[in-house]
Amino acid sequence: xxxxxxxxxxxxxVEISPFIPTRLACATSQYYGIAGxxxxxxxxxxxxxxxxxxxxDWNDGLFDVTWSESNEHILLTGGGDGSLQVWDTANPQPxxxxxxxxxxxxxxxVDWSQTREENLVVSGSWDRTAKVWDLSRGGQSLCTLQxxxxxxxxxxxxxxxxxxxxxASGDGTLRVWDVxxxxxxxxxxxHKAEILSCDWCKYDQNVIVxxxxxxxxCVWDLRNVRQPLSRLRxxxxxxxxxxxxxxxxxxxxxxxxxxxxxxxDYSRTEQPLLETLEHHSExxxxxxxxxQIPNQVCLTIIFYGIST
Amino acid sequence: xxxxxxxxxxSSSFKIPTLEVFRLVQAxxxxxxxxxxxxxxxxxxxTPSQMERRPKPWExxxxxxxxxxxxxxxxxESDVGSLLYVFLPALDC
Numbered sequence: 001x002x003x004x005x006x007x008x009x010x011x012x013x014v015e016i017s018p019f020i021p022t023r024l025a026c027a028t029s030q031y032y033g034i035a036g037x038x039x040x041x042x043x044x045x046x047x048x049x050x051x052x053x054x055x056x057d058w059n060d061g062l063f064d065v066t067w068s069e070s071n072e073h074i075l076l077t078g079g080g081d082g083s084l085q086v087w088d089t090a091n092p093q094p095x096x097x098x099x100x101x102x103x104x105x106x107x108x109x110v111d112w113s114q115t116r117e118e119n120l121v122v123s124g125s126w127d128r129t130a131k132v133w134d135l136s137r138g139g140q141s142l143c144t145l146q147x148x149x150x151x152x153x154x155x156x157x158x159x160x161x162x163x164x165x166x167x168a169s170g171d172g173t174l175r176v177w178d179v180x181x182x183x184x185x186x187x188x189x190x191h192k193a194e195i196l197s198c199d200w201c202k203y204d205q206n207v208i209v210x211x212x213x214x215x216x217x218c219v220w221d222l223r224n225v226r227q228p229l230s231r232l233r234x235x236x237x238x239x240x241x242x243x244x245x246x247x248x249x250x251x252x253x254x255x256x257x258x259x260x261x262x263x264x265d266y267s268r269t270e271q272p273l274l275e276t277l278e279h280h281s282e283x284x285x286x287x288x289x290x291x292q293i294p295n296q297v298c299l300t301i302i303f304y305g306i307s308t
Numbered sequence: 309x310x311x312x313x314x315x316x317x318x319s320s321s322f323k324i325p326t327l328e329v330f331r332l333v334q335a336x337x338x339x340x341x342x343x344x345x346x347x348x349x350x351x352x353x354x355t356p357s358q359m360e361r362r363p364k365p366w367e368x369x370x371x372x373x374x375x376x377x378x379x380x381x382x383x384x385e386s387d388v389g390s391l392l393y394v395f396l397p398a399l400d401c
Contacts, residue, residue: 018361018362019359019361019362020359036329036339037345057345057347058345058347059344059345059346059347069361070357070361071354071355071356071357072357072358072359073354073355073357074354085349086349086354088352088354088355090355091350091352091354091355093350093352094347094350095347095348095349095350096347096349096350097349097350097351097352097353097354098349098351099348099349114364116361159364159366202364202365202366203366246364246365246366247365
């Protein structure tokens, strides 16, 4: 077990570099994002522990981070001031390369498209909109997607369908959007509670999982959304993050405010829960699978310490 | 474990509990001890990439797109490998 401690910051999101498997980025905020600034941490795993490669401060809290899929130096964060920041780990100058300011409230989710032909970023905000950006086209968004009736917590590109992303919202719906038409293709009343996280299946383009404040995960086939393929129960508090395995079609991991991380295989209809990892004094906020280690589940977990 | 650098806004020795911060923010009051940063973009061009994009595991897979669930009630095959923890503790006590 390797640990890294950084005082005065609370972790919100973690993502492993798609180019360098030992490198990870962590978006953090001061005072739980209520007030103060934020810091982007770029960390490196070594045999003995975790070292700090670089840190970037920002004027407001940072809630999400995404690595570029086309350049190993570049990452992007979403901030409490409604802006997105583009960072370059190889540039010695302080500050971001670029700031994209259009959202009027916190940007809680940023995602860089993994589809090869695209170079797009999607952002999801508490202002209830999602925006799509092409960083090579300057500081203006390509389009703004409206429709959610609550804050957006998560926006994620489909790994298979170009120009298609999903969003999870405080309005209890999961929506699937098509960027070319700017339209919402599907709105699923997936939970009777806020949905904090969602993720696409990597091996079936029709399958998505949602994780909600009602403590459950639902796996959906978008071709038939009248009922979920599977409902995974076990967590005793809200689901903070859910991620599908990059190696296995039906395996996924979830973390919750109940101080656990759980591993599931939803094809095991009688007993889908594979493993529960408990940590008594902190709850997990961020979660990512390592894409470079075949046949192995490797989780990166951020503990979000709480005061007593 | 490497000692992390201290952020500049920890120069104030008084640490405010989170609930107090929340109350101050709700009341529209200033939170003492927070340094206001004024970081601006440098508008430089990105450092050119030197690495090739790697294919994702599912891009190599033969079961790239599938619509059937494999039944899986057999023995657990998960292999939880190394767990990496990044711990960011709370400031207040």
